[in-house]
Amino acid sequence: MNFTLLSPSGFWDPVLWLIFLILFGIIGYIIYSRGNPGYKPKTEQVKPYLSGNAEPSKEKIMVRAGDIYWGFIEAMKEYYEVLKRMHTGDLRDYILWYLGIGAVILFILVGGV
Amino acid sequence: MNGDIIAINFPFIVVALLLALGFYTIGFKRNLIKVVIGVEILEGAVNLFLIALGYVKGGYAPIYTLAPKKAVGNMVLPTPQALTLTSIVIGVAVSALMLAFAVNIYRHYGTLDVTKIRRLRG
Amino acid sequence: MTTTIIKTTTRILAPLILVFGAYIILHGHLTPGGGFQGGAVFASGLALLIVACETDVVKKRFEKVPLSPLESIGALGFLGMALLGLMGYTFFRNVIANSGFIFGGRTPIGINPGFLNTGGTLAYMNIFVGMKVLAGLTSIVLIFFLLLGGKKDEW
Amino acid sequence: MMEHLPALMIAVPLFGAFTTPLLKKRYSLASMWAIIITAATLGLSLLLVQEVLSKGIIVYVFGAKNPSLVLPSGYRVPVRIIFEIDAIGAFMALSATLMSFIGALYSYSHVRMESGLEKYYALLLLLEVGILGMVLTGDLFNLFVFLEIAGIAGSALVGFRNYRGEASEAGIKYLIVSAVASLMVLFSIGLLYGQYGNLNIAYLSTQIHFDTVDMIALGLLFVSFAMKCGSVPMHYWVPDAYTEVPAGINPTLLVATYASLYALFRVSFSLFGAITWNMARVGWIMSILGVLTMFIGVTMALVQKDVKRLMSYHAISQTGYMLLGVGVGLTVLNDPAKLSAFGRTAMAGGIFHIINHIIYKSLLLMTAGALFYVTGTRNLNEMGGLARRMPYTTIAFIVGAAAISGIPPFNGFASKFLIYETSYQLNPLLAVIAMVTSVLTLASFVKVFASAFLGPPLEKYNEVREVPKPMVAAMIILAVLCILFGLFPNVVLKNLIYPAVDALLKLAQYQSWGGLA
Known part of the structure; x- marks a missing residue:
């Protein structure tokens, strides 16, 4: 059985990929095994050190989903303003968009742009 | 002659008017029940269109019992009528389901205003 | 809504409508109409009865009526009639026609008033579809009635 | 029995859909039954794929004397309900049955606590029937009927959690969108019927030529199926519907969306193939x-x-x-x-x-x-x-x-x-x-x-x-x-x-x- 997927300018071979996976896995393990073995779970060592302050509750310090990619969304603000105006959630707009796009497609097909 | 063309195309003119009316009702009315009525008008338009297509001048209904002699070889193919019936049957199910949803929406939102029924957006 | 006018009209009209519905279902293979139309007429008769009665009476009467199983049985019967065609022919093949079974009579050639004992599987399918439609539409009407009819009329 | 596979593909899930409501109050039994039926359909679709790949296009004519008798004597054009299954139809059928099976398996625990489960499974199987009919049929009008079946069953499932207002909102949105789209599909089917007097896709595709009415029909079909498959900017119903539907239905609803995509491809490549060949x-x-x-x-x-x-x-x-x-x-x-x-x-x-x-x-x-x-x-x-x-x-x-x-x-x-x-x-x-x-x-x-x-x-x-x-x-x-x-x-x-x-x-x-x- 030939598993190689040939495309116009490249290929994908699972066997080759598996060989590389194993190779890099071994390399990774070698690097890992040469690390410092001083880690001891369930001791003071693993607790966060906040200069002697009490640790705030987990719910407070958690990174929330809304905070991730804050910068990206801030940078694309104008684009998202437009999108937000498109997504009104109004049932009638769904049908009106359908009519509009239908008109455009019909114009292209019949009018022959 | 000109009158004839209008007479022949009259059902299709009505279909076009009904389609426009249906889309207007769906697109610009605020009450959810009116939107449902708009869908029903659209359905009526499409059914009328199919029925008008099935009309053949001088043709006979394809019912064999009590058909006159001259109907032989002159019966219309009942496909458009069958399509219309099927579409009506489907329309009943659709309208029943739409109204059921409307009732349930009214219970939870306390309104049938389409501009207020949009908790799902963005 | 339960005024005297509606009650009296219903008393006279409802039996007629029900009989007419049954007639349309049974003669589906001969005259215009059939399972769906007849079932709808039958269900409209039942709807008239529902509307003319008090909510409690309707609730009590329809408690024991197996509408949902009836619907399933109608659909299953339709499917079963269609599956009969698999005996040597194809799905939906009319195997009962001209076989001498009930509704399997031979259609006479020429102009005739139509005979009930013809049609083959069509007649059975009409009956099953009629059963399904009348059960389905009645339960729709019933549910809307019980859902909305509990309150007083607003006008 | 192999020649009846296309009919069985529809009949088995229909049978399941109509028997599940009888299992009222026995929810786990209804779930098991749905799993069995979907598994059986999956097996049938595997057989179907094998048949199609080894023997080519399967034609199945409903109500004929034998499955491949397309033209009864005296007719020049096909008038019966005809299923025509080629490799892409079989491929879509395989995805549909696989996903229905997974969905039924998942639903066994996921919706355990809800009420009205017998209707849930009946609708799930009906949705499967709708998809299978859409992808197997060789007839435009059947396409419309099964599109509507899938639309109705799908939107009823979207609104399944009727104690949530949002579910009903999403349900009515999906239902109205799909009703309007399918009515426009029916309208363009009417246009094509008026032009050529037939509804068979393969027959129509031999007749079709370039004129305004055909182009209007193509445009309407195109935009309707594009809306049903959720292409921007007609995608607004998709997030609403997918969010509110129980997760066990999601796989089947996805396939229902892609059945519309399949219909879009079928329309552009087969029905209007002779035209689109010259129309980039x-x-x-x-x-x-x-x-x-x-x-x-x-x-x-x-x-x-x-x-x-x-x-x-x-x-x-x-x-x-x-x-x-x-x-x-x-x-x-x-x-x-x-x-x-x-x-x-x-x-x-x-x-x-x-x-x-x-x-x-x-x-x-x-x-x-x-x-x-x-x-x-x-x-x-x-x-x-x-x-x-x-x-x-x-x-x-x-x-x-x-x-x-x-x-x-x-x-x-x-x-x-x-x-x-x-x-x-x-x-x-x-x-x-x-x-x-x-x-x-x-x-x-x-x-x-x-x-x-x-x-x-x-x-x-x-x-x-x-x-x-x-x-x-x-x-x-x-x-x-x-x-x-x-x-x-x-x-x-x-x-x-x-x-x-x-x-x-x-x-x-x-x-x-x-x-x-």
Whole structure:
């Protein structure tokens, strides 16, 4: 059985990929095994050190989903303003968009742009 | 002659008017029940269109019992009528389901205003 | 809504409508109409009865009526009639026609008033579809009635 | 019995759909029954695929004396209900039955606590019937009927949780959208019937020619099916419907969406094949819609806080890849050199992406359903640290997220790889947008992973355990399929996808059935 997927300018071979996976896995393990073995779970060592302050509750310090990619969304603000105006959630707009796009497609097909 | 063309195309003119009316009702009315009525008008338009297509001048209904002699070889193919019936049957199910949803929406939102029924957006 | 006018009209009209519905279902293979139309007429008769009665009476009467199983049985019967065609022919093949079974009579050639004992599987399918439609539409009407009819009329 | 396979494909799930309501009050029995029926249909569809691949197009005529008797004596045109199954129809049927089975298996535990379960399973099976009918039929009007069946069953399922107002809202939105779209489909069917007096797709495609009425019919069919498959800017119903539907229905609803996509392909390649052969415009419309769809879908997904809504926007964005892939093929349809150079591969990418996307998106939506099952919320802001509590769900999520982002060796990679390379050859801009979309997809799934699974374990989820076994089993099956399809894409492409592509491309083969040609 030939598993190689040939495309116009490249290929994908699972066997080759598996060989590389194993190779890099071994390399990774070698690097890992040469690390410092001083880690001891369930001791003071693993607790966060906040200069002697009490640790705030987990719910407070958690990174929330809304905070991730804050910068990206801030940078694309104008684009998202437009999108937000498109997504009104109004049932009638769904049908009106359908009519509009239908008109455009019909114009292209019949009018022959 | 000109009158004839209008007479022949009259059902299709009505279909076009009904389609426009249906889309207007769906697109610009605020009450959810009116939107449902708009869908029903659209359905009526499409059914009328199919029925008008099935009309053949001088043709006979394809019912064999009590058909006159001259109907032989002159019966219309009942496909458009069958399509219309099927579409009506489907329309009943659709309208029943739409109204059921409307009732349930009214219970939870306390309104049938389409501009207020949009908790799902963005 | 339960005024005297509606009650009296219903008393006279409802039996007629029900009989007419049954007639349309049974003669589906001969005259215009059939399972769906007849079932709808039958269900409209039942709807008239529902509307003319008090909510409690309707609730009590329809408690024991197996509408949902009836619907399933109608659909299953339709499917079963269609599956009969698999005996040597194809799905939906009319195997009962001209076989001498009930509704399997031979259609006479020429102009005739139509005979009930013809049609083959069509007649059975009409009956099953009629059963399904009348059960389905009645339960729709019933549910809307019980859902909305509990309150007083607003006008 | 083999010649009756197409009829059985419809009859078995219908039988299941009508028997389940009889099992009232015995919910686990109804669930088991639905699982058995869907499994049986899956087996039948496997047989069907094998038959189609080995023997070519299957024609099944309802009510005839024998299954392949298309023209009764005295007729010149086919008038009966005819099922015509070629490789792409069989391929879609296989995806539909597979996903219904997975959905039924998953639902066994997921909706256990809800009431009215016998109706739930009946509707699930009806939805399956609708999809199967759409993809197997060779008749335009049947297409409309099954489209409506799928639409009604689907929207009833979207509104299944009737104690939530949002579910009813999503339900009526989906229902009105699909009712309007299918009415317009019926209208254009009427136009075609008025023109040619027939409804058979293969027969119509031999007759069709270029005139205004045909073009109006093509436009209406195109835009209606484009709306039903959720292409931007007519995609608004998709996130609503996918979010509110119980997670066990999501796989089947996805396939229902792609059945519309299939209908779109069928209309452009088979019904209007003779015209689109000379008309690259249709292909360009499809490609541009595809690019818009993938970009706007993914950027909207990035800002969502509701986990299922986020994934629904990804479903929209992934639909864009399919439209792009097949649209590229459609654009170069009249140019044999380009078609063999990259058009056919592009279409293979697009169609391969359908099944890949169905698999991994179902997997992801199911993990979202599992999160909802244990936490009772879909808001990502309130989740966190669930990875240690739900190891299997986490693994399934990682597999799905990697697959949707196109990371090898998962299945999304193979099809995206084909689409990038081929769309690059048509127009580099298309490929660039597709790649940016892929990057943004990965970014938004990193967001979900980080906020739901990683982070410190929260106190309020201390009691959370792994979801029940049937749900885990359904997710694991899909995850394994993800990896298998990704490791050996060549096998799937050769045995399933390229025959489907050729079925779309070889119009003459589709037209020549039953001795008419």
